[in-house]
Amino acid sequence: MKKIILASALLGVLAFGGDQFAMSDADRAMYEEMLEHNPADMDIAWGGELFEANIGSEEALAKFLGVKAEELAVYLSGFPRYIEKLGMVASQEQVLQGAMAEAGKKPLALKSKEMAAMGAYVKSLSNGLPVSIDINANEHMKKAYALGDVVFNQQRGGRGLSCMSCHAPAVIGSILRTQPLPDLGSEANKAAATWPAYRMTKSNLTTLQKRFQGCMENALLAVIPMGSPEMNALEVYVTHVAKGKEIAIPGLKR
Amino acid sequence: MQRRSFLKGIMMTGAAAAVVSPSLAFSAEAPKGPNAMDLDTAIKAITGGKSVSASDKVQLKAPEIAENGAVVPVSVTVDSPMSAEDHVKAIHIFATKNSNVRCADVMLTPANGTASFSTRVKLGSSQDVMALVVTSKGEFLSAAQNVKVTIGGCG
Amino acid sequence: MATKSLVKIKPKTYKVGDVVEVSLMVMHPMETGLRKDKESGKLIPAHYINDVKFSFNGTPFTTIKSWESLSTNPVYTISYKVSEAGEIKVAFTDTKGEANENGTKITPKA
Numbered sequence: 001m002k003k004i005i006l007a008s009a010l011l012g013v014l015a016f017g018g019d020q021f022a023m024s025d026a027d028r029a030m031y032e033e034m035l036e037h038n039p040a041d042m043d044i045a046w047g048g049e050l051f052e053a054n055i056g057s058e059e060a061l062a063k064f065l066g067v068k069a070e071e072l073a074v075y076l077s078g079f080p081r082y083i084e085k086l087g088m089v090a091s092q093e094q095v096l097q098g099a100m101a102e103a104g105k106k107p108l109a110l111k112s113k114e115m116a117a118m119g120a121y122v123k124s125l126s127n128g129l130p131v132s133i134d135i136n137a138n139e140h141m142k143k144a145y146a147l148g149d150v151v152f153n154q155q156r157g158g159r160g161l162s163c164m165s166c167h168a169p170a171v172i173g174s175i176l177r178t179q180p181l182p183d184l185g186s187e188a189n190k191a192a193a194t195w196p197a198y199r200m201t202k203s204n205l206t207t208l209q210k211r212f213q214g215c216m217e218n219a220l221l222a223v224i225p226m227g228s229p230e231m232n233a234l235e236v237y238v239t240h241v242a243k244g245k246e247i248a249i250p251g252l253k254r
Numbered sequence: 255m256q257r258r259s260f261l262k263g264i265m266m267t268g269a270a271a272a273v274v275s276p277s278l279a280f281s282a283e284a285p286k287g288p289n290a291m292d293l294d295t296a297i298k299a300i301t302g303g304k305s306v307s308a309s310d311k312v313q314l315k316a317p318e319i320a321e322n323g324a325v326v327p328v329s330v331t332v333d334s335p336m337s338a339e340d341h342v343k344a345i346h347i348f349a350t351k352n353s354n355v356r357c358a359d360v361m362l363t364p365a366n367g368t369a370s371f372s373t374r375v376k377l378g379s380s381q382d383v384m385a386l387v388v389t390s391k392g393e394f395l396s397a398a399q400n401v402k403v404t405i406g407g408c409g
Numbered sequence: 410m411a412t413k414s415l416v417k418i419k420p421k422t423y424k425v426g427d428v429v430e431v432s433l434m435v436m437h438p439m440e441t442g443l444r445k446d447k448e449s450g451k452l453i454p455a456h457y458i459n460d461v462k463f464s465f466n467g468t469p470f471t472t473i474k475s476w477e478s479l480s481t482n483p484v485y486t487i488s489y490k491v492s493e494a495g496e497i498k499v500a501f502t503d504t505k506g507e508a509n510e511n512g513t514k515i516t517p518k519a
Contacts, residue, residue, distance in 0.1 A: 027317035030327050039482035042413045042436050200325035203481035254321045288442050288455050289476060325480045349478050357478040360487070365470035367428035367490025374480040
């Protein structure tokens with residue numbers, strides 16, 4: 001009972017259609033133009049330096065992953081993947097941690113600025129390619145997707161919300177405090193294909209998992225740690241929604 | 255148990271925050287910073303009191319509604335031959351209600367080829383963004399656009 | 410470490426006589442002096458880029474005085490009419506006196 005009341009409290013702050021705050025197409029075009037001068041380009045350049053210092057080269061990364069150097073970009077476009085060496089469905093950042101550890105270096109923390117920049121650089125190697133995640137590649141991926149589905153749909157926290165409460169086809173496009181609720185799979189959003197992204201409200205480069213955490217904090221869902229099986233599963237789930245969309249890193253978001 | 259009540263505590267503040275109107279996020283009276291300067295003073299410092307005329311030679315582009323007051327794209331283009339005899343000498347950008355209205359003073363030369371400048375500004379509240387242009391002929395031209403600043407959305 | 414920055418020319422290919430866009434992006438907090446530190450509650454002192462100078466082969470052609478109202482990680486975009494091959498240099502200084510320089514080559518297509 002309580003849950004229902006709380007969920008309708010959310011509906012109270014949603015405004016449907018023709019909202020007075022909706023931006024005009026001209027406004028949107030201006031924001032899109034900003035992509036040309038995305039401050040996160042500086043992070044990507046820095047990430048490239050960090051990559052060289054910590055991993056060495058694309059060849060070294062390809063070797064760690066057991067793929068040919070010329071296949072690296074395509075391979076990377078299929079993350080998260082089950083990585084035998086790590087014994088888990090891993091994000092690219094975790095692969096970078098693994099590669100650093102193998103080289104006898106102390107891995108960068110997942111939530112560090114350095115890792116965000118280096119991870120974004122590595123993701124940008126797949127720019128222009130479609131998101132090619134395969135959730136049926138093996139049992140591990142199937143399980144991760146199923147877990148992601150659960151996490152995405154599970155009502156949690158004080159207001160009994162799930163990710164689905166806000167990112168479901170039924171409410172997508174409606175407005176929450178002036179922000180349209182994004183359809184995580186739409187052409188306009190290409191969500192998983194455009195993160196890491198520069199967040200204008202935070203003035204920094206933000207990873208997809210960090211973005212999830214932002215939604216969790218705001219919707220009062222207990223925050224799931226980065227790199228945990230649940231978080232990776234959520235990344236698998238959201239990435240699958242954007243399958244086939246062109247990778248364009250770094251994105252630029254509100 | 256401990257954890258539950260902790261979450262509940264967040265819920266209360268969070269839910270309250272969710273319903274406060276956006277305007278409360280910015281105090282009505284902007285606090286004064288070290289460079290505080292109002293629009294009249296800033297304009298006078300440039301024109302020396304000469305008159306400024308609004309001109310459609312000056313095109314100022316800014317969103318009517320800003321997704322986020324911290325990053326508002328502004329671009330100014332002035333219709334000018336940019337020749338030695340006839341060019342734009344300066345483009346000044348003002349956020350007319352910020353505590354220091356000055357955003358950028360851009361000094362141009364004929365080598366620019368086109369008189370243009372674009373950047374991103376912080377706006378503390380809904381307000382006009384204004385461009386004041388100084389030409390080599392000693393004219394002062396201006397253009398302005400109102401920008402509504404909203405906040406909202408999710409994290 | 411030097412302040413991170415990026416200088417870009419748009420479009421990528423151009424000829425002598427074309428007007429191109431030159432942009433400078435800088436990683437800089439652009440502190441207004443009005444913001445409080447979340448932990449200490451103290452005002453964070455103003456700290457922003459206040460001076461930018463674009464020059465071509467050593468000759469300045471655009472100077473910008475900027476203020477705390479520019480966004481964090483600011484972008485400055487101006488026009489430049491390509492006259493010959495050479496180098497654009499952009500020097501910028503902040504209110505703490507930290508001076509940096511970045512640049513890019515101008516290579517017009519015949």
